[in-house]
Amino acid sequence: MDAIAWSGMVCTFGNREQMAVTEDKTTTSEGALAPQHAQASPYPGGVRGLISRAVTSLEIDTRMFGMIIGLVVIWVGFHIWTGGTFLTPRNLWFLTVQTAIVAIMATGMVLIIVTRNIDLSVGSMLGFIGMFMALMQAEWLPSIFGFDQWYTWIIVLIAGLILGAIIGLIQGAVVAYAGVPSFIVTLGGLLVWRGLSWVMAHGRTIAPMDVTFQLLGGGARGTVGGPISWSIAIVASLAIVLLLISRRRNRLKFGFRVRPFWADLALMVLGPALVIVAVWFLNQYYMPEAVAQQFAQENGLEVPPGGLEIPFGLANPVLIALGTAIVMTFIATRRRFGRYVYSIGGNPEAAQLSGIRTKRLIMLTFMVMGILVGLAAAVQIARLNSATAGLGTLQELSVIAAAVIGGTSLTGGVGTVFGAVLGALFMQSLQSGMVLVGIETAMQDVVIGVVLVAAVVADVAYRRRQAA
Amino acid sequence: MTAPGDAVAPLVEMRDMSVSFGGVHAVKDVTIDLFPGEVLGLVGGNGAGKSTLIKTLSGAQAADSGQIFVEGEPVEIHTPIDAKKWGIETIYQTLALADNIDAPGNMFLGRELTSGIGNLDDSAMEDATRKIMGRLNPKFENFKVPVSSLSGGQRQSVAIARAVHFNARILIMDEPTAALGPAETDQVRGLIRQLKEEGIGIILISHDIHDVFDLADRISVMLQGRLVGTVPKHDVTMDEVLAMIIIGKMPEELTQTELADLHG
Numbered sequence: 001m002d003a004i005a006w007s008g009m010v011c012t013f014g015n016r017e018q019m020a021v022t023e024d025k026t027t028t029s030e031g032a033l034a035p036q037h038a039q040a041s042p043y044p045g046g047v048r049g050l051i052s053r054a055v056t057s058l059e060i061d062t063r064m065f066g067m068i069i070g071l072v073v074i075w076v077g078f079h080i081w082t083g084g085t086f087l088t089p090r091n092l093w094f095l096t097v098q099t100a101i102v103a104i105m106a107t108g109m110v111l112i113i114v115t116r117n118i119d120l121s122v123g124s125m126l127g128f129i130g131m132f133m134a135l136m137q138a139e140w141l142p143s144i145f146g147f148d149q150w151y152t153w154i155i156v157l158i159a160g161l162i163l164g165a166i167i168g169l170i171q172g173a174v175v176a177y178a179g180v181p182s183f184i185v186t187l188g189g190l191l192v193w194r195g196l197s198w199v200m201a202h203g204r205t206i207a208p209m210d211v212t213f214q215l216l217g218g219g220a221r222g223t224v225g226g227p228i229s230w231s232i233a234i235v236a237s238l239a240i241v242l243l244l245i246s247r248r249r250n251r252l253k254f255g256f257r258v259r260p261f262w263a264d265l266a267l268m269v270l271g272p273a274l275v276i277v278a279v280w281f282l283n284q285y286y287m288p289e290a291v292a293q294q295f296a297q298e299n300g301l302e303v304p305p306g307g308l309e310i311p312f313g314l315a316n317p318v319l320i321a322l323g324t325a326i327v328m329t330f331i332a333t334r335r336r337f338g339r340y341v342y343s344i345g346g347n348p349e350a351a352q353l354s355g356i357r358t359k360r361l362i363m364l365t366f367m368v369m370g371i372l373v374g375l376a377a378a379v380q381i382a383r384l385n386s387a388t389a390g391l392g393t394l395q396e397l398s399v400i401a402a403a404v405i406g407g408t409s410l411t412g413g414v415g416t417v418f419g420a421v422l423g424a425l426f427m428q429s430l431q432s433g434m435v436l437v438g439i440e441t442a443m444q445d446v447v448i449g450v451v452l453v454a455a456v457v458a459d460v461a462y463r464r465r466q467a468a
Numbered sequence: 469m470t471a472p473g474d475a476v477a478p479l480v481e482m483r484d485m486s487v488s489f490g491g492v493h494a495v496k497d498v499t500i501d502l503f504p505g506e507v508l509g510l511v512g513g514n515g516a517g518k519s520t521l522i523k524t525l526s527g528a529q530a531a532d533s534g535q536i537f538v539e540g541e542p543v544e545i546h547t548p549i550d551a552k553k554w555g556i557e558t559i560y561q562t563l564a565l566a567d568n569i570d571a572p573g574n575m576f577l578g579r580e581l582t583s584g585i586g587n588l589d590d591s592a593m594e595d596a597t598r599k600i601m602g603r604l605n606p607k608f609e610n611f612k613v614p615v616s617s618l619s620g621g622q623r624q625s626v627a628i629a630r631a632v633h634f635n636a637r638i639l640i641m642d643e644p645t646a647a648l649g650p651a652e653t654d655q656v657r658g659l660i661r662q663l664k665e666e667g668i669g670i671i672l673i674s675h676d677i678h679d680v681f682d683l684a685d686r687i688s689v690m691l692q693g694r695l696v697g698t699v700p701k702h703d704v705t706m707d708e709v710l711a712m713i714i715i716g717k718m719p720e721e722l723t724q725t726e727l728a729d730l731h732g
Contacts, residue, residue: 254595334587336580339569343577346566346614353528353564354578355549413568 057263063407063462067422071429078433086433089285093312096282097218097383099421099428100317101376102395106402106420107328108372111338111365113403114345116412117175117182119366121189122373122399125167126392128193130377133160134206134387137213153213161374167193168370172363182366190396198389207386217382218315220291226283229313233279237272244268283311317379321421324372329417331368341365345413401448402427405455409463477540479504479669480525480556480638485534487520494520495531498695500688502638502669507660509684509701510673512713516690518673519561522640525671526558527551538638549578555637559644561673563627567616571608572597574615575630600629621652628659639663642673657683677713681706691716 055065078086085091105122112119137156145152171189175182208214215222224232244267251258258264287295292308295301301308332338340361343351352358381387406423408415430451434444478501487495495517502508510518523529525536527548536543538554545551551558565574572593581589581596594611601608605625615623624647631639641660645653660670660683674680680687681701689696689712696712699719708719710730717726 250591254591256591256594336582336586336588339573339577339580339588343566343569343573346568347564349562350564350566350574351577353526353548353558353560355527355547355552356578413566 054263057260058267059259059263061416063459064416064419064422066462067405067407067419067426071422071426074426074429074433078429078436082433082436085436089281089283091432091436093282093285093315095425095428095432096318097315098432099425100218100315100321101380101383102398102402102428103321103421103424104324104376104379105369105372105395105399106406106424107325107417108365108369109399109403110406110408110415110417110420111328111332111341112182112369113400113408113410114341114412114415115362115365116345116348116410117362117365118400118410119171119182119186119189119369120396120400121171121186121193122369123392123395123397124190124193124197125164125370125373126377126380126395127387127390128197128200129160129163129167129374130381130387130391131197131201131206131389132163133157133378134209134381135201137210138206138208148211150212152210153216156210156213157216157378160378161371164370164372164374164377165367166370168367168373169363171370172366175366176359176362194393197391201387201389203389205386205388209382209385213378214382214385216316216320216378217380217384218317219383219385220287220312222316222382223312223314224316224319225313226311227313229279229283229311232314232319233275236275240271240275241268244271279314283313285312286310287312317383320375320379324375325417325421328372332417337361337364342413347413398424398427401452405452407459409459476503478502478537479506479539481537481540482521482525483535483537485521485524485536486532487517487524487529488532493693495524496693498534498690498693500695500698502671504637504669505664505667506686507664507670507672507684508698509680509687510671510690511675511677511680511687511709512690512696513675515692516713517693518690519642521690522558522642522671522673525551525556525638526640527556528558552579552634555635556640557631557634557636557638558640559627559631559642561643561646563623565615565623565627568614570613571601571611571615571618571626574626575600575633577630579634596633597629600633601625604629604632620647621649624648624652624656628656632663637668639668639670640673641670643675644672645674645676645679653679677706677709681709689713 055062075087105126109119109122133156136159137152141149141152141155167189171182171185174180174185209217244264248258248264259267286292287308287310289307292310293303295310296303296308332341340351340356340358343354343356344358344361348358377392380391384391402424403415403420404410404423405426406416406419406421408420427448430448431444434447439447481499481501483499485495485498486493498517498521500508500510500521510522512518520529524531524534525545527545527550530546536545538556543550543554545554545556548558566577569577572590575597576593581592583589597611601611605622608622608625610618610622615626618626624644628644644656644660648656657679660672663670672680672683684701686698686700687704687709688698689709691713694716696716697718699709699712704719707727707730708722711717711719711722711727714730715722715726
């Protein structure tokens with residue numbers, strides 16, 4: 001009988017002597033409750049061995065690593081195929097802007113899917129909220145306050161976010177409390193919000209947007225410029241280093257195992273290096289001559305004889321998407337809310353028995369999704385400088401695909417915000433690359449459909465191998 | 469151990485508990501009690517209402533009527549949180565672990581340690597988990613992997629650690645050995661004896677009559693949602709308890725023919 005381990009445990013209740021007696025016996029105990037087979041070193045030799053050892057030491061998620069490799073492969077592939085136009089500052093700059101809208105929504109879709117739900121209504125919701133915000137700034141507010149007030153964009157944006165929250169709450173409440181499957185509720189939502197956005201504007205296209213509001217969408221003026229982009233890069237680099245240091249110190253404080261020092265050091269160099277290279281590259285996308293001239297005039301800059309090279313810098317939608325991803329990652333990993341979302345996805349009954357109010361939580365995930373759709377809608381109409389009745393059509397599919405390609409499992413419990421953003425970037429890279437090579441639209445859909453299914457097939461195979 | 473019948477109030481008393489699902493009485497007017505340092509075996513066939521009764525104590529199931537007393541005080545238990553507030557911890561037959569979350573995450577699920585501003589303090593939770601596991605299951609090493617990748621025994625130790633870590637006074641164990649091998653079952657038996665010595669009251673649900681005879685001080689038998697009766701283990705034979713489970717008759721009502729038929 002092996003009560004050794006167990007009796008030791010009872011020391012929690014204050015029985016110290018017993019522990020002293022039992023402890024020295026543990027070495028001979030088989031520990032049937034802990035059949036922990038010592039694992040043989042899993043590293044094969046050679047270059048592959050070196051890589052896998054590096055990946056293990058750096059504690060990089062191998063799945064994520066695979067996705068990054070995949071991304072690099074299609075980038076380089078398209079670069080060669082297009083004869084050198086894909087990996088240019090201009091193209092990548094546009095790629096980041098085009099990714100932003102789907103990425104913003106995908107960060108919320110991850111949480112929804114993790115709880116074993118789905119939101120099919122985000123495209124229609126984007127259309128509805130976008131139309132609402134467009135009418136508000138183009139017709140309703142101007143009729144009261146006049147056009148182009150400095151505060152118009154704030155009122156419109158906040159109203160849009162609130163509308164998104166309300167729609168999300170309604171759909172979430174029906175899912176959580178009425179017990180209707182989210183597939184049905186949001187399929188209904190897909191029809192309802194699309195229909196209402198038509199009714200609201202009688203099918204008209206609403207334009208133009210408020211001048212300040214337009215800046216949310218990027219465009220020639222909706223960027224932060226070179227110096228601020230560099231400042232952001234430096235702040236981000238410092239943040240990465242500080243985060244790694246504080247995590248290491250925290251684990252050392254408790255005497256836990258930490259990464260080898262070289263691995264942490266490598267991450268402290270690689271992380272910031274990646275950020276700086278990205279910003280450096282994007283900053284080489286300069287304003288066209290005419291725009292630069294005007295910019296110089298407005299800012300009292302002298303035009304040198306060689307012409308002006310003024311970088312656009314990071315676009316506002318990209319910064320909004322990055323900010324969203326950081327906040328959502330924080331919520332998903334560092335807050336109770338996120339922990340509970342994942343526990344519901346892993347085992348809803350266990351979550352409930354742990355005292356988690358699962359229904360309320362599921363409703364709130366839909367509310368978060370609604371707020372993010374509101375944000376994405378603002379960026380979208382600002383970017384297009386208009387809202388049409390078809391705004392956001394089929395966007396739900398891009399968003400779900402981004403989350404799924406990014407490693408979110410539809411069976412629940414698994415998925416990361418960062419993965420979803422990468423997934424969005426992956427999808428957009430594919431799409432924009434195909435446009436560059438001149439593949440016709442119909443064929444683009446075929447390719448994306450195949451890639452989506454292939455990604456999930458690979459994912460399922462990967463997880464099965466991991467479980468074995 | 470405090471013997472029933474002494475003047476002290478029981479640790480828990482569940483009085484006249486009833487639960488019905490759509491007109492079917494899953495539990496009907498059941499009264500049981502539990503004293504400090506006592507193991508109460510709760511037995512009965514499938515569908516006898518054991519689990520439903522116990523869920524009303526752990527807060528997982530609302531009772532239609534009845535009253536629960538903890539140390540003589542009437543208490544309201546509507547949610548698992550309420551139960552935990554009174555020191556009632558439950559180890560479910562299914563273990564109730566979130567498979568995608570690591571051991572510390574499961575240990576503290578619903579009761580996370582946080583920093584001042586409400587951020588999860590994963591290091592502190594891992595530290596506490598390492599400490600309790602160091603005593604409970606010294607070979608346990610996988611603190612950072614989802615519990616889905618742990619063995620059955622390891623998962624069980626996470627579930628048990630969770631119940632014991634928060635200073636339980638009343639421990640409900642629903643079929644704690646059903647999914648375990650012989651060696652692991654022995655470990656759980658050892659644990660139950662140890663906890664008993666610490667003065668914790670344990671309600672042990674099992675359909676293994678040998679388990680119950682080995683560990684319990686008293687045995688409560690349920691049949692079709694009703695309590696057949698509660699008997700001190702030393703006053704009855706295994707056959708008499710079997711008769712209670714199957715026929716629903718107390719030992720003194722039992723005829724020799726009925727007892728003989730049990731083995732027919």
